[in-house]
Amino acid sequence: MEIVWEGGHRSSYAGEQLRWACPCAGCRGEAGAPGRLDRVHMLPDDELRIQDVTLKGQYALQIAFESGHADGIYTFSYLRALCNCEEDRALRARG
Numbered sequence: 730m731e732i733v734w735e736g737g738h739r740s741s742y743a744g745e746q747l748r749w750a751c752p753c754a755g756c757r758g759e760a761g762a763p764g765r766l767d768r769v770h771m772l773p774d775d776e777l778r779i780q781d782v783t784l785k786g787q788y789a790l791q792i793a794f795e796s797g798h799a800d801g802i803y804t805f806s807y808l809r810a811l812c813n814c815e816e817d818r819a820l821r822a823r824g
Contacts, residue, residue: 730744730747730782739814740808741814742808742811746811748772748794750811751792751801752801752803773796775794775795776794776796778795779794780793780795789805790803
């Protein structure tokens with residue numbers, strides 16, 4: 730998946746990266762309990778392939794994977810923080 734940000738910056742994301750970064754309560758945990766992604770070391774291929782992306786308001790994307798998992802709401806600020814391009818890594822290193 731690719732996002733072209735205001736100002737022209739481009740961020741590319743693999744389905745695997747986005748799936749492991751899923752921010753939903755089931756994946757991250759809630760009420761002090763660990764989430765599913767804390768308990769597994771591998772995911773089947775259908776969990777890693779993006780099936781659909783839906784705009785949520787003007788602030789986020791909901792990403793659906795081929796496995797049917799579609800609970801994560803990825804805010805645009807979260808997605809930008811996940812960008813792993815050289816430019817963004819350098820910005821994060823500077824603090």
